[in-house]
Amino acid sequence: MSKTILKLEHITKSYQDGSGKNLVLNDVSLDVNGGELVAIVGPSGSGKSTFLTIAGMLLSPDAGAITINGERVSDSKKKNWTKIRHEHIGFIFQSHQLLPYLKGLEQLTLFQDKKNRDKVNAPDMFTELGIEKCKNQYPSEMSGGEKQRIAIARAFINDPDIILADEPTASLDGARGRQVVEMIRLEVKKREKAAVMVTHDERVLDLADRVYRLENGALTQNNEK
Amino acid sequence: MLAWKELFYGKKKYLLIELLITLLIFMVLFLSGLAEGLGRAVVAGIDNLDAAYFLLSDSAEDIITVSNVSADTYGQLSSQTDGELAALDIQRMYLCRQNDDEKLNIVYFAIEPGSFLEPKTIEGVSLSESDAENPILLDDDFMLEGIKVGDTVLDSSTDIAFTVAGFVKDEMYGHVSIGFISIDTYTKLRTELNPMYQQEYHAIAIKDGNVDGVQIEDAQIVSKADIIQNVPSYTAEHMTITMIVWVLIIVSAAIIGIFYYILTLQKRRQFGVMKAIGVGMGRLSGIVIGQVCIIAVCGAVIAGLLTFGMAAALPETMPFYLKIGNALLVMAAFIFISIVSSLISIWNISKVDPITVIGGTDE
Numbered sequence: 076m077s078k079t080i081l082k083l084e085h086i087t088k089s090y091q092d093g094s095g096k097n098l099v100l101n102d103v104s105l106d107v108n109g110g111e112l113v114a115i116v117g118p119s120g121s122g123k124s125t126f127l128t129i130a131g132m133l134l135s136p137d138a139g140a141i142t143i144n145g146e147r148v149s150d151s152k153k154k155n156w157t158k159i160r161h162e163h164i165g166f167i168f169q170s171h172q173l174l175p176y177l178k179g180l181e182q183l184t185l186f187q188d189k190k191n192r193d194k195v196n197a198p199d200m201f202t203e204l205g206i207e208k209c210k211n212q213y214p215s216e217m218s219g220g221e222k223q224r225i226a227i228a229r230a231f232i233n234d235p236d237i238i239l240a241d242e243p244t245a246s247l248d249g250a251r252g253r254q255v256v257e258m259i260r261l262e263v264k265k266r267e268k269a270a271v272m273v274t275h276d277e278r279v280l281d282l283a284d285r286v287y288r289l290e291n292g293a294l295t296q297n298n299e300k
Numbered sequence: 301m302l303a304w305k306e307l308f309y310g311k312k313k314y315l316l317i318e319l320l321i322t323l324l325i326f327m328v329l330f331l332s333g334l335a336e337g338l339g340r341a342v343v344a345g346i347d348n349l350d351a352a353y354f355l356l357s358d359s360a361e362d363i364i365t366v367s368n369v370s371a372d373t374y375g376q377l378s379s380q381t382d383g384e385l386a387a388l389d390i391q392r393m394y395l396c397r398q399n400d401d402e403k404l405n406i407v408y409f410a411i412e413p414g415s416f417l418e419p420k421t422i423e424g425v426s427l428s429e430s431d432a433e434n435p436i437l438l439d440d441d442f443m444l445e446g447i448k449v450g451d452t453v454l455d456s457s458t459d460i461a462f463t464v465a466g467f468v469k470d471e472m473y474g475h476v477s478i479g480f481i482s483i484d485t486y487t488k489l490r491t492e493l494n495p496m497y498q499q500e501y502h503a504i505a506i507k508d509g510n511v512d513g514v515q516i517e518d519a520q521i522v523s524k525a526d527i528i529q530n531v532p533s534y535t536a537e538h539m540t541i542t543m544i545v546w547v548l549i550i551v552s553a554a555i556i557g558i559f560y561y562i563l564t565l566q567k568r569r570q571f572g573v574m575k576a577i578g579v580g581m582g583r584l585s586g587i588v589i590g591q592v593c594i595i596a597v598c599g600a601v602i603a604g605l606l607t608f609g610m611a612a613a614l615p616e617t618m619p620f621y622l623k624i625g626n627a628l629l630v631m632a633a634f635i636f637i638s639i640v641s642s643l644i645s646i647w648n649i650s651k652v653d654p655i656t657v658i659g660g661t662d663e
């Protein structure tokens with residue numbers, strides 16, 4: 076059994092909502108191990124994105140702790156968050172969010188630290204994800220699935236500890252969406268990353284190792300699997 | 301790297317901006333050339349003199365044309381400084397061509413022929429080389445009046461005849477073209493007007509050397525820069541035009557800043573993505589400053605080349621004068637202010653919250 080990489084403990088978060096408080100996350104905990112893909116489902120507005128932004132060091136929780144690889148990152152100052160994200164976290168967004176002015180390979184290499192070049196080889200990732208032909212194309216010349224696969228490769232490029240994906244298949248049709256999640260799974264297994272994926276797409280849940288449902292501020296594991 | 305890639309990808313858009321910026325800097329450089337040219341029309345004659353200091357009378361208050369120092373001061377001064385000396389008289393008069401009543405404005409600069417105050421001729425011979433009785437070197441503007449080397453011209457108030465020995469370039473004082481004559485000729489002129497004339501000079505020029513120990517009664521050493529500052533109307537005119545030029549520099553640099561700011565607003569999402577994936581503000585600021593630098597430097601260089609190309613093609617009478625040093629100063633100021641004005645873009649980027657990228661659908 077691989078060790079726990081991402082540890083979220085007793086996360087609570089509420090938003091100011093007009094007069095009252097909107098409690099979105101109520102004492103939520105989650106552990107994710109290396110090489111594990113966890114899926115989170117739940118109704119719209121249940122706080123899935125909120126949960127992911129907290130895990131991704133983009134938003135601070137009202138209470139609770141975040142530990143990445145044994146380091147309690149939730150204690151660090153906000154100005155260090157960019158560095159923490161850079162070193163530990165890879166994001167895959169709902170739409171690819173590639174920069175329009177960079178060619179496929181540049182989307183990776185221009186954001187890769189020198190020291191990670193040996194660990195993660197950008198051209199190899201293109202081969203693994205079956206998008207070799209996109210190396211020298213601008214995003215405007217690629218299909219949606221190709222762009223999203225480059226976005227996946229980008230998430231891995233600096234050898235992060237955890238991968239966070241918010242509805243990575245939302246902009247793709249069923250078959251392409253499934254392919255993209257398969258790619259995420261492939262890389263997560265191969266590189267022993269801890270991955271959390273928020274999704275609405277029931278058809279890809281079988282690719283996840285564990286499935287959780289977020290509802291009314293609480294996270295419960297789906298028992299079907 | 302990123303900075304350049306983006307400019308390259310958006311070639312069309314950025315080339316248009318570049319064109320605008322280039323035209324703006326060109327306008328600024330051109331105006332500052334004209335401003336300097338107009339200023340030169342006032343003081344070029346003094347500025348061109350190869351002297352570091354001048355001895356003026358105390359009462360002149362640094363205004364060279366109202367100064368007068370007696371002839372024997374020359375001897376006193378030469379015993380007190382190791383610098384080379386030369387006497388100078390300046391007199392505004394009118395000149396006539398032979399058989400023509402039209403009066404032409406002229407300022408006589410009376411010098412010792414062969415002294416360091418004598419300018420190089422661009423045509424004809426120098427005062428000392430000429431064997432005419434009263435030789436004169438005229439500013440090349442007089443060429444446009446149809447005067448040629450060897451012509452005889454008359455001083456309109458005394459009818460003393462000068463022979464045009466040669467022409468010199470860019471010699472003006474108080475918007476009037478200069479004619480260089482010898483002190484001897486000048487003395488003849490003055491004696492003709494006033495038989496009691498006692499030889500005196502407006503100033504004694506000191507080429508270089510040490511002037512610290514100079515102590516002469518009723519006279520003082522004034523630097524060339526101070527004399528130029530005190531040429532009547534020069535400072536006021538020059539300041540006005542210089543101010544216009546600087547306002548234009550600031551305005552055009554601010555225009556780059558604003559343009560860039562608008563582009564930044566359109567790219568907030570991209571910056572949000574980069575922040576989310578862990579690109580720090582340091583690198584983002586580098587991209588902004590890099591792009592603004594590229595735009596500003598290219599614009600400045602192209603505009604500089606254009607301006608100097610244009611200056612070469614301008615007609616002689618245009619008072620255009622731009623030293624490379626001044627042009628570089630204008631360009632550097634422009635680039636600097638552009639970078640400063642790009643700080644508002646950087647500030648705006650620093651306010652972008654990367655959360656907006658997560659869970660967002662809009663694109």
Ligand SMILES: Nc1ncnc2c1ncn2[C@@H]1O[C@H](COP(=O)(O)OP(=O)(O)OP(=O)(O)O)[C@@H](O)[C@H]1O
Pocket residue numbers: 090091097099117118119120121122123124125126659
């Ligand atoms: N910045 C905010 N300020 C106030 N309320 C917010 C803010 N962001 C989110 N909320 C509220 O918090 C709740 C959870 O939002 P969140 O985006 O996490 O939901 P979600 O599960 O990702 O929904 P979806 O499936 O539609 O993406 C919603 O009710 C939303 O209105």
Ligand SMILES: [Mg+2]
Pocket residue numbers: 123124125241659
């Ligand atoms: Mg969401």
